[in-house]
Amino acid sequence: MTGTVLILGATGRFGRNAAEAFWNAGWRVRLFDRKTDDLTAAADGADVIVNGWNLPYPDWAAGLPRLTRQVIAAAEASGATILLPGNVYVFGTDAPERLAADTPHAATNGLGRVRIEMEQAYRNCSAQVICLRAGDFLDDAASGNWFDRMMAPSLKQGVLRYPGRTDAVHAWAFLPDFARAAVMLAERRTALPRHADIPFPGYAMTGAEMAACCAAALQRPVRVRRMSWLPIYLALPFWKTARHLLEMRYLWSKPHRLDGTVFDAWLPEFRATAPQDALGRAIAPVLNPVPAPDRPRPDGAARQAQPRDA
Secondary structure (H helix, E strand, O other), X not given: OOOEEEEEOOOXXXXXXXXXXXXXXXOEEEEOOOOOOOHHHHHOOOOEEEEOOOOOHHHHHHHHHHHHXXXXXXXXXXXXXXXXXXXXXXXXXXXXXXXXXXXXXXXXXXXXXXXXXXXXXXXXXOOOEEEEXXXXXXXXXXXXXXXXXXXXXXXXXXXXXXXXXXXXXXXXEXXXXXXXXXXXHHHOHHHOOOEEEEEOOOEEEOXXXXXXXXXXXXXXXXXXXXXXXXXXXXXXXXXXXXXXXXXXXXXXXXXXXXXXXXXXXXXXXXXXXXXXXXXXXXXXXXXXXXXXXXXXXXXXXXXXXXOOOO
């Protein structure tokens, strides 16, 4: 079941991938422009609102509640389903390794609490909400994520710079796969509960395993080396984001993976891109820089490769 989807944050990494995945699936896609569009008017007649809005960390506490209220109001007025990308920040430092749909949201740090309160607002609203939850992103364009900005550039020297324990499993999601899954869930929205919390299993890899996949993708040896956090500590006095990066540092040494039980029950036919292929596509724009797309386009949507069985 397709329809009309309104994409918020279409210039961001998730919004761009979501727009292209919906185009590929035959949906009518509206791209919201904050400068010129009215959200309530733009949502009128939409079947799904994809909330791809993302603020810089320092703006979360003040900005996310306001944006959340706006999205909820637009969805409740239009009757649209909200599709929300969730993350692992809500679980906190004492969470178990395997993060499931029913794992308590017990984070006590600032960013975690903001996300907990945001998700609670969505659960309390009358609109249907699909929260597809993922770990860190891998993208097939250089979009400023941890992998392409901090970890992959040193692959030119055969080194993967890793921000934490290289033996601790870490949750990753390949954005084109994540966006495809979001579309498939949107197409089954009438069968889903009013609030669906669905962890996306993606890839669970240690730093050493990621280095091995990078080596296979590049067909040359890759060593993994611990990244120094000293530059981020030194930047604390004049870079507001540094404090928040340090706040979330624990995720790089705390083993965690997303449980795929609920996801597999709803999308048993989903086939993920093989990790080696996903990493190859994530590495390519880092080693051979090209301008990242500034906006998704229908004629660019078909570039998404079809996955092979992992």
